[in-house]
Amino acid sequence: MGQPEEAGNALRRDVTVWGSFMWGYADVGADIYTALGLVAGAAMGATPVAFAVAGIVYLLVGLAYTELASSYPVAGGGQYFTLRGLGDVWGFVCGSALLLDYTIDISLFAVSSSGYFNFFLPALGVNIQSFAVNIGPFVGVNVLWLIETLLIIMFLVAINYVGIKISSRINEVLGAIAIIGQVVIVIFGFVFAWDPNQMLLQMRLQFPDMHNFMYGSSLAIISFVGLESISQVSQETRRPATIVPRTSISLVLNVLIFALAFSVLGMGLLPWQVLGAHAGDPIAIVAQKIPIIGAIAAPMTALIGGVIVLISSNSGVMSASRLTYSMSTFQLLPEWFSAVHPRYHTPYRTIVVFSGVAVVQAILAFLSGGAMNTLANMYAFGATFGYLLVFISLIVLRFKDPFTPRPYRMPLNVSLKGQGDGAPRIAFPVLAVIGFLGVGTILFEVILTHAIGRIAGPAWVLMMLLFYYIYRRKAGLPPWRALPRDWEAQQRHTLREAEEFELLAEYEQALADKAARGGQST
Amino acid sequence: MALHVGVLGTAIAIVFLVLLTLVFRWMFRVPRQLPYEVAKIRRTVNQLRTVVVPVVAAMSSERAVELACRLAEPQQAQIVLVHVVEVPLSLPLDAAMPSQREKGEASLAVGVTICETHELKSEGVIVPARSAWEGILRVARERHADLIVLGLDAKQRRPGEEMSRNVAQVVRRAACEVLVDRPAVGGIDKVERAD
Numbered sequence: 001m002g003q004p005e006e007a008g009n010a011l012r013r014d015v016t017v018w019g020s021f022m023w024g025y026a027d028v029g030a031d032i033y034t035a036l037g038l039v040a041g042a043a044m045g046a047t048p049v050a051f052a053v054a055g056i057v058y059l060l061v062g063l064a065y066t067e068l069a070s071s072y073p074v075a076g077g078g079q080y081f082t083l084r085g086l087g088d089v090w091g092f093v094c095g096s097a098l099l100l101d102y103t104i105d106i107s108l109f110a111v112s113s114s115g116y117f118n119f120f121l122p123a124l125g126v127n128i129q130s131f132a133v134n135i136g137p138f139v140g141v142n143v144l145w146l147i148e149t150l151l152i153i154m155f156l157v158a159i160n161y162v163g164i165k166i167s168s169r170i171n172e173v174l175g176a177i178a179i180i181g182q183v184v185i186v187i188f189g190f191v192f193a194w195d196p197n198q199m200l201l202q203m204r205l206q207f208p209d210m211h212n213f214m215y216g217s218s219l220a221i222i223s224f225v226g227l228e229s230i231s232q233v234s235q236e237t238r239r240p241a242t243i244v245p246r247t248s249i250s251l252v253l254n255v256l257i258f259a260l261a262f263s264v265l266g267m268g269l270l271p272w273q274v275l276g277a278h279a280g281d282p283i284a285i286v287a288q289k290i291p292i293i294g295a296i297a298a299p300m301t302a303l304i305g306g307v308i309v310l311i312s313s314n315s316g317v318m319s320a321s322r323l324t325y326s327m328s329t330f331q332l333l334p335e336w337f338s339a340v341h342p343r344y345h346t347p348y349r350t351i352v353v354f355s356g357v358a359v360v361q362a363i364l365a366f367l368s369g370g371a372m373n374t375l376a377n378m379y380a381f382g383a384t385f386g387y388l389l390v391f392i393s394l395i396v397l398r399f400k401d402p403f404t405p406r407p408y409r410m411p412l413n414v415s416l417k418g419q420g421d422g423a424p425r426i427a428f429p430v431l432a433v434i435g436f437l438g439v440g441t442i443l444f445e446v447i448l449t450h451a452i453g454r455i456a457g458p459a460w461v462l463m464m465l466l467f468y469y470i471y472r473r474k475a476g477l478p479p480w481r482a483l484p485r486d487w488e489a490q491q492r493h494t495l496r497e498a499e500e501f502e503l504l505a506e507y508e509q510a511l512a513d514k515a516a517r518g519g520q521s522t
Numbered sequence: 523m524a525l526h527v528g529v530l531g532t533a534i535a536i537v538f539l540v541l542l543t544l545v546f547r548w549m550f551r552v553p554r555q556l557p558y559e560v561a562k563i564r565r566t567v568n569q570l571r572t573v574v575v576p577v578v579a580a581m582s583s584e585r586a587v588e589l590a591c592r593l594a595e596p597q598q599a600q601i602v603l604v605h606v607v608e609v610p611l612s613l614p615l616d617a618a619m620p621s622q623r624e625k626g627e628a629s630l631a632v633g634v635t636i637c638e639t640h641e642l643k644s645e646g647v648i649v650p651a652r653s654a655w656e657g658i659l660r661v662a663r664e665r666h667a668d669l670i671v672l673g674l675d676a677k678q679r680r681p682g683e684e685m686s687r688n689v690a691q692v693v694r695r696a697a698c699e700v701l702v703d704r705p706a707v708g709g710i711d712k713v714e715r716a717d
Contacts, residue, residue: 017549017550018550021549183539183542186535186538187535187539189531190528190531190532190534191528192526192531193526194528194530194534195528196530196531239552242553242555246548246549249549250546250548250549253541254542254545257542261534261538264534268531291526496558501555501557501560502564502565504558505562505564506565509569
């Protein structure tokens with residue numbers, strides 16, 4: 001029976017309020033730096049509308065994660081919630097979809113981070129283009145950039161290996177610098193340069209057709225991917241049931257505020273064509289247009305961009321390792337992955353192996369010019385597919401497990417009668433249904449408009465599923481059936497170990513009431 | 523580059539900054555952590571869902587309603603106000619006792635008003651019984667009460683007794699928790715005399 005907390009070496013709770021927030025921000029904060037240009041290129045004059053549409057869906061995803069992560073504060077995030085709600089196979093499928101995103105997070109943002117830092121090389125008299133070489137059939141492979149990327153990944157592996165405290169501190173400091181920098185750009189931009197007429201004119205005269213708008217809004221969801229990281233790190237967060245709802249909701253609001261602010265600011269400063277043409281550095285182009293700070297805007301934005309994507313890559317290392325650690329403790333992956341380092345209390349094997357997967361992805365990205373596009377397409381598929389399963393799990397868990405205290409509950413519920421005499425009433429989450437439909441629509445848009453994502457994304461999940469089938473057969477476990485697990489004992493242990501004593505007392509009372517009524521299994 | 527300060531842009535910048543500040547302020551205000559023993563004890567009080575309070579035309583009983591409301595407020599428990607019409611053995615239990623009922627209704631009305639000031643759900647019940655404690659316990663049993671709050675009226679005590687007979691019987695026989703409020707010496711009496 002897979003019980004992660006009963007293992008000899010549990011993960012250590014070293015993450016604070018700011019740390020928890022920054023793990024999410026590290027992941028999401030970088031996305032606007034790449035998404036703004038891509039979305040503007042597709043959604044044209046309706047760029048802020050595309051961000052708002054994706055933002056509404058993201059808000060619902062955020063509320064769902066807030067409820068689930070605060071109720072079940074263990075590593076695994078969406079994969080764990082789906083495992084509890086829908087069983088082993090779907091839990092594995094959700095985990096695979098999210099793992100796809102995390103490994104892409106590591107590789108994509110490590111490439112991007114070194115790219116931002118390369119901005120400063122000319123000042124040192126180094127021409128980055130001179131390091132491009134031909135290797136067999138692969139043309140123009142930039143060796144220096146590749147080496148920088150691999151060094152960044154190795155650095156991140158090293159700091160994550162020795163403890164979440166160090167990697168969390170790095171996130172906290174760099175993230176604070178990045179937020180301050182973004183605030184400065186937004187404030188100066190709106191006060192000194194923003195032209196509302198230019199934005200309105202673009203919205204009126206250059207609205208995209210439906211296909212482009214759908215493509216734009218499905219790309220905009222990329223800028224909101226990353227909330228998962230808070231859930232992944234909840235097993236290492238102090239008092240997670242209290243802190244996670246606060247940091248999740250704050251992150252959702254922060255990212256929404258920044259995404260809307262940057263898209264509205266961008267459209268009021270520049271034509272969408274300019275933003276679209278600078279998909280690599282849209283925020284730098286926006287910043288350059290701002291008086292007073294314009295002169296130092298480009299290097300400052302490059303620095304902030306480099307820092308943000310670096311911590312985003314760091315967030316990917318942490319999340320991929322915690323996700324796979326959780327999957328192995330529940331026997332969805334070989335048990336070998338669940339080992340925790342006796343000294344550092346980190347899942348060192350998953351850190352090394354899945355960062356290795358990211359290294360392979362990064363090398364492929366350098367060998368093929370199209371690899372970056374492929375990665376971005378698969379990124380949108382992995383996130384929307386995973387979120388879809390999380391919404392279903394949230395609804396199912398409200399019926400299957402009404403006893404677990406929910407420090408935060410998604411609003412707008414319909415009260416239904418529970419099963420059996422005296423059973424607690426079920427709060428049916430209407431917003432989760434709306435969220436499911438919203439994410440389903442965006443997944444449909446991804447499948448309809450992302451030529452690579454609709455093939456490569458499902459192919460990854462199927463490949464992982466094949467690996468799962470072989471592992472379960474070899475281990476003598478039923479491949480398609482859920483293993484029996486004592487969720488109640490695990491929930492008690494989690495709450496006690498997390499020192500969430502009020503919730504523990506509430507949970508024990510609910511179980512005692514259930515036992516008094518004659519019992520009913522969760 | 524021309525310096526252009528826009529009113530609308532400045533307003534948006536201010537709103538942006540205020541929103542960010544509010545979000546971060548809320549995030550950092552984390553409620554304090556409770557030790558397990560404290561959490562468990564708090565939980566037992568939070569479990570109180572139905573509170574029965576006997577009412578008569580006395581300040582001690584109204585004060586008991588107020589105390590019960592304060593205990594019930596955090597978890598929005600229901601208050602059941604009971605006035606027992608004591609029927610002498612010489613009369614049948616269902617005998618009409620209009621003057622006593624009238625007094626009871628007046629006492630219940632005061633109790634309901636106190637509950638309303640706390641925005642709590644309340645219910646007034648007049649029950650006939652041979653003795654007050656019997657009526658109180660019957661209602662507590664029927665309503666699955668978690669707590670009975672009793673106000674000790676000094677005037678009803680016999681010399682040398684700690685509690686009146688009714689209060690003593692309720693304390694002895696009730697299945698649920700019982701809370702007896704004995705006012706400070708001369709406390710309520712002082713106020714009553716001033717009135």
